Amino acid sequence: MEERYNFFDQFNGFGAWLRAGNSLPASAILLYYALLQISNAAGQRRSFTTPNSVIKAHTNLSHQTIQRVREDLKKYDLIDFEVTNGVATRYKINPIQTPNPVQNGQGSAPNPVQNGHIIRKKILDINNKRKKILLEDSQKEAFAVFENQIHPISSISEKENVISLIEEFGANNFIEATKEARKRNARTLNYIAAILRNWQKGGFHGNQRANNGVSRIQLSDDISEAVERKRQRILREILPQYARGDSGKASDMP
Numbered sequence: 001m002e003e004r005y006n007f008f009d010q011f012n013g014f015g016a017w018l019r020a021g022n023s024l025p026a027s028a029i030l031l032y033y034a035l036l037q038i039s040n041a042a043g044q045r046r047s048f049t050t051p052n053s054v055i056k057a058h059t060n061l062s063h064q065t066i067q068r069v070r071e072d073l074k075k076y077d078l079i080d081f082e083v084t085n086g087v088a089t090r091y092k093i094n095p096i097q098t099p100n101p102v103q104n105g106q107g108s109a110p111n112p113v114q115n116g117h118i119i120r121k122k123i124l125d126i127n128n129k130r131k132k133i134l135l136e137d138s139q140k141e142a143f144a145v146f147e148n149q150i151h152p153i154s155s156i157s158e159k160e161n162v163i164s165l166i167e168e169f170g171a172n173n174f175i176e177a178t179k180e181a182r183k184r185n186a187r188t189l190n191y192i193a194a195i196l197r198n199w200q201k202g203g204f205h206g207n208q209r210a211n212n213g214v215s216r217i218q219l220s221d222d223i224s225e226a227v228e229r230k231r232q233r234i235l236r237e238i239l240p241q242y243a244r245g246d247s248g249k250a251s252d253m254p
Contacts, residue, residue, distance in 0.1 A: 013096035028069035138171035
C-alpha cells in the first residue's frame with residue numbers, strides 16, 4: 001500500500017520547521033507548497049509523479065528555477081525526487097521532524113478540497129511576497145539594462161526567466177549579453193540566453209566572447225546611418241550652397 005500522510009500535520013510541520021530558524025529561498029518555499037498541493041490532489045500520497053509543466057502552472061517558476069530550488073528542498077531532506085523519463089519527475093514528500101510538531105486533525109478523514117484551498121492561498125501569498133522582494137543592486141542594474149536595451153518586461157513569467165538567467169550566468173554576464181543582443185538587433189530573451197550559453201561554452205573570455213559561436217548580424221540602424229552619411233557627403237560635394245547651410249538655394253535646384 002502506498003504511504004500517505006496527514007495534510008495538516010505536514011502543512012503545519014513545515015511552518016514550524018521554518019519558524020525554528022531554518023531558511024529557504026522564497027522560490028523553494030513556493031515549490032514545496034505546490035508539491036503539497038499536487039500530492040494532496042493525488043490523495044495525499046507521499047510519492048507521486050508530475051512534470052515540470054504542472055509545477056510551473058502552479059507557481060510561475062521557470063524550468064531552471066524549479067530544477068535549482070528542488071535541490072535545496074532535497075538538501076534539507078524535505079523531499080526526494082528522481083527524474084524518470086526526462087519529462088516527468090518522481091517526487092516524495094518526506095516526514096518533517098520538528099521539536100514540537102503540531103497535531104491537527106489526526107484520525108479524521110482527509111479533505112482534499114479544503115486542503116487545496118489552504119495551499120492555493122499560501123502560494124498566492126508567497127507569490128505576492130516574491131513580487132515585493134528587492135533585487136540586489138547588480139540585479140537591479142541588469143533589469144534596467146534589459147528594459148532599456150530590449151523592451152520593458154511585460155509579464156511575471158518573463159521576469160522569472162530574466163531572474164533565472166541572472167542567477168545562472170551572473171548579472172554582469174547578463175548585462176553584457178543584453179548589450180550584445182542589442183548591437184545585433186536581436187532583441188529577444190531567447191537570443192540573450194543563446195549568447196550566454198555560447199559564452200559559457202567558451203569560458204566567458206572577456207571581449208572575445210562576442211565572437212564565440214554566434215554569427216554577427218548587420219544592424220539595420222547602422223546601415224541607415226551609413227546611407228545618411230553618404231547622402232550628406234554627396235550633397236556637400238555637388239551643392240556648395242548646401243554645405244553653407246543655404247537651404248533656400250538648395251531648394252531651387254531641379
